[in-house]
Amino acid sequence: GIQVEQSPPDLILQEGANSTLRCNFSDSVNNLQWFHQNPWGQLINLFYIPSGTKQNGRLSATTVATERYSLLYISSSQTTDSGVYFCAVIVRGSTLGRLYFGRGTQLTVWP
Amino acid sequence: NAGVMQNPRHLVRRRGQEARLRCSPMKGHSHVYWYRQLPEEGLKFMVYLQKENIIDESGMPKERFSAEFPKEGPSILRIQQVVRGDSAAYFCASSLDGISGNTIYFGEGSWLTVV
Numbered sequence: 635g636i637q638v639e640q641s642p643p644d645l646i647l648q649e650g651a652n653s654t655l656r657c658n659f660s661d662s663v664n665n666l667q668w669f670h671q672n673p674w675g676q677l678i679n680l681f682y683i684p685s686g687t688k689q690n691g692r693l694s695a696t697t698v699a700t701e702r703y704s705l706l707y708i709s710s711s712q713t714t715d716s717g718v719y720f721c722a723v724i725v726r727g728s729t730l731g732r733l734y735f736g737r738g739t740q741l742t743v744w745p
Numbered sequence: 746n747a748g749v750m751q752n753p754r755h756l757v758r759r760r761g762q763e764a765r766l767r768c769s770p771m772k773g774h775s776h777v778y779w780y781r782q783l784p785e786e787g788l789k790f791m792v793y794l795q796k797e798n799i800i801d802e803s804g805m806p807k808e809r810f811s812a813e814f815p816k817e818g819p820s821i822l823r824i825q826q827v828v829r830g831d832s833a834a835y836f837c838a839s840s841l842d843g844i845s846g847n848t849i850y851f852g853e854g855s856w857l858t859v860v
Contacts, residue, residue, distance in 0.1 A: 667849065675854055677788075677836060682848040720787055731778050731840060731849060732801065735787035 636661045636725045640736035647711050647743050655706040655739045657721030665724035666697050667733070668706050672717040680706070680719075711743045748772060749852035750819075751837050757858045764824040764831070766855045770839030777820045778849065779805075779812055782834040794820060827859045 637660040647653055657666075668680040681688050681695040683704065688695055692711075697704040708715055718740050722733040748771035758764050770777050775796055780788040790804040794814035805812065809827075814820040824831055838851045 665849075669851070675834060675856065677851040677854065679848065679850060722788070731776060731793050731838075732790045732804075733778075733780075733788070733838075733849060735780075735789070737787045 636663075636723065636734050638721060638723055638734050638736040640719075640721055640739050642739060643737070644740045645742070647741070649712060649743055649745050651711050651743075652707070652709045653711060653741070655708070655719050655721075655741075657704040657706070657736055659702050659704075659721075659723050659734075661702075662726040663699065663702075663723040664726045665733070666704055667722050668695055668704070669720045669722065670715075670717050671720060671738070677720075708741075711741075713743045713745055716741055716743050749774075749837060749839050749850050751835075751852035751855050753855060754853065755856045755858070757860060758827050759860055760828055761826050764827050764857055764859075766822040766824075766835050766837075766857070767819040768822070768837030768839075768852060769819045770837075771850055774839035774841055774850075776840045776842060777814050778838040778840075779820075779822050780836045780838065780851075782836065782854075784833070788836060791822075824857070827857070829859050832857055832859045 639658045670678045683695045683697045685699040692709045694707045718738040720738045722735045750769040777794045779791040782788045792805045792812045793801040809825045834854045836854045840849045
């Protein structure tokens with residue numbers, strides 16, 4: 635099956651710092667989504683971004699589908715950004731809706 | 746992801762009991778998916794359902810687990826004779842249709858603890 639690798643596995647930042655999270659995937663994809671799982675376990679959609687660049691406030695994401703990677707940028711991080719960030723993809727041609735998740739990046743933001 | 750409703754949020758079962766988890770998709774969505782998150786891991790696909798149909802259950806354990814999405818009412822994930830290894834977070838997701846180019850929305854999860 636497709637491999638979805640996220641880096642770094644852990645990231646510790648001070649409030650106000652910027653960060654870049656990476657997601658590499660091993661096959662062509664139809665769908666790529668970024669999620670934030672907060673410390674209470676809730677899974678929150680951040681971006682649907684199979685290609686191109688999107689921005690939402692302090693967060694932005696870029697997917698270069700031809701090179702099989704996506705980046706999530708967090709600027710001016712806040713303590714509420716803490717949690718696990720997951721990248722998930724749907725392989726081109728696979729069962730619709732079957733997302734393959736990476737193992738996540740655990741982000742801790744200190745005040 | 747607001748709109749995909751799961752209940753219960755937390756469920757404690759003794760070994761050998763049955764667990765039933767319910768999921769109501771977002772309004773207008775007819776495609777439902779169940780995922781499981783084991784401790785310290787990402788989410789793994791279990792099953793994909795449409796109304797009254799199981800489309801793909803290749804991620805579901807062969808025994809003790811079943812899922813349905815009836816014509817009326819929520820989708821149900823049922824785990825019979827639970828064991829400690831079933832302790833996990835179970836997430837339901839829904840989408841407007843089966844086109845993979847659409848966003849898939851997740852509920853807040855149901856945490857099952859088997860004691």
